[in-house]
Amino acid sequence: MREIAIHINPEYKPRVMSQSYVIVGDGIAGASAAETLREEEPDADITIITDEGEPLYNRILIKEFAKGKLPAAPISIHEESWYDDRDIDLVLNTLVTNIDPEGHTVTAHDGTEYEYDKLLLAIGGTPTQLPVENSDAEGIHHFWTFQDARDIKEHIEQADNSVVIGAGLLGIDLAAITAAQDVEGKYLMRGKAWWRYALSQDGAEIIHNALRERNVEPVFDSGVDHFEMDDDGVVTAAIDPNGDRYPADFVGIAIGLNFNTEIVEGTDIECDTGIHVDEYMRTNHDDIFAAGDITEFHDVILGERAQNGAWGSAKEQGTIAAKNMVDYGSEEFRWVSSYSITHFDFPFLSFGHPTLGDDSVEAKYSDTEWRRLAIKDGKIVGGVLIGDLSPQTKYKKLMREQVDVSGQLDTLVKQDFQLEDLEGAAAEQ
C-alpha cells in the first residue's frame, strides 16, 4: 500500500469566507452603515437596496430647496460612483417585500432574492395620511422625499393660498416653505399651541408670532374634518371640525410618521411602532440589525426603550450598527439627539426627549428667548431652547451623565447658567 505523507503547516489558518452584508434603505442610517462596514471589512460583500430612485441625499436640506433658497446640486450627498468606488452594490428602485430570517434572504418586489450573512434594516418611516374625505385630492402634499420636495416646490410657486396641518417639527417646515414662497397661509392646529407636548404657551407664542410675521396665521382648536375639491379632483379648501372653511390650492400635511415595519410583520422580529433593538442595534435575531428612525432602541441614558427622529441620531445609529454587525458588543449607542429649526431669525433647538418626563422647568427671558427642560426622576431627559442655544452643551452633558438635578431646577434655567452653579453631587460631575 502506498503511503501518503500529509504535511500540516502549523501557520495554516482556514480562510474565512468573506461576509455578505445586505442593507435595506439608503437614507443616512443605511449609507453611514455601508461606509463603516467597508472601512471595517475591506473584503466583505455589501449590497444596499432602496426603493428610491436616487442615492443618498440630504433629507434635512430638501426644505431649503422647496423654499427656493437652495439649488438641487448641494442636496446630493452620494453619486452612484461613490458606491462603485467602494465596491458597494447599490440597487435603486427596489422595494424589499419579504424577509426570511431562517433562510437568511430578503426578497424584492420583482422576486429577486438577496442572501445575507448579516442584514441591516434602515427603512425609516412614511408620512401618515389624514383619514378624512378627499385627502387624496390633487394639491395635497406630504413631505419626506426629495421627489416630494420637487413636487411641493413646483406647486407652491404657482399657489395663491395654502393650508398646513400638523403642529410639529415637520409641519413647521411646510409652513416655512409657504412663507418663503410668499403664499398666504393658514396653519391649522389642534389645541392652543404649536408642538404643545414640548412647549408651553409662552414658548409656542414665540413661534406663533414668527409665523404671523411671515403671513402664516396659526389657527387654534382646529384641524381638518374634510377637504373640498373641484370637478378635476383638485383641492380647493379645508373644512375644520368647527365647520370653518379655509380656501387653499396648496395643502401640506405632516401629522406624523408610520414606521415601515410591514416587512417584519410576518416574521418573529420584534417590533411595535418601530423595530426593537438593543443598545448595539441588534434585533432579537443575532444576524439582523436595525438603525435610524425605524428603531425603538434601548436608550442607555433614559434606561428605557426610545425612538429618535433626527439626522444626527440616524447617522450615528448606522455607524454603531455596522460596528456591531462586524463585532457584536464593540460599541453601544449612547447619544443625546438634537433637532433645530432654522427658519426664523432666532435659533430653536430641541434635544433629548422633550415630550417625556414627570416634571419640567421653564423660563422666558425676552420676546424671542425661552427655555424649557423636561425632567424625569430628577434628571434632565430633554429640552427646548429658543433664542439662545449656548447652554445646549451643558444641558446635554448633564443629561448624558444622568446627573441628579432635583431641588435645583430654578438654578438650571438661570439665564447665564454655568455647571458650577449646581450644588452637591451635581456640581462634581
Added chain:
Amino acid sequence: MCYHMSSKDGRPAPATEFKASPAVVPITDVPPGARVRHFDELSDRTQHALATAAPSGRLDIDPATTRLSRGDVVVFTEYVRIQ
C-alpha cells in the same frame, strides 16, 4: 461631480488648513460648488461655536478639530459661509 463629499473623501480642503480660527459671513446666494451643511449635521462643539459667534463672525473653535472647511455654507438662522 459631487459637491457634497465629506472631508474624508479628500475634498474640499480639510479644515486643518485654517491658520486662525474660522469665521462666518452671512450670504444670500449659495456659490456654485459650495458644500452645504445643515446646522444639525455639525458636532455639538461646532454648533456651540456657531451659535455664540462673536460679532466679527469669528468662531471660538479649534481649527484642527472642526470638520468644517473653508468655503462651506451652513444653513442656520441665515446662510453663512466659512472663511
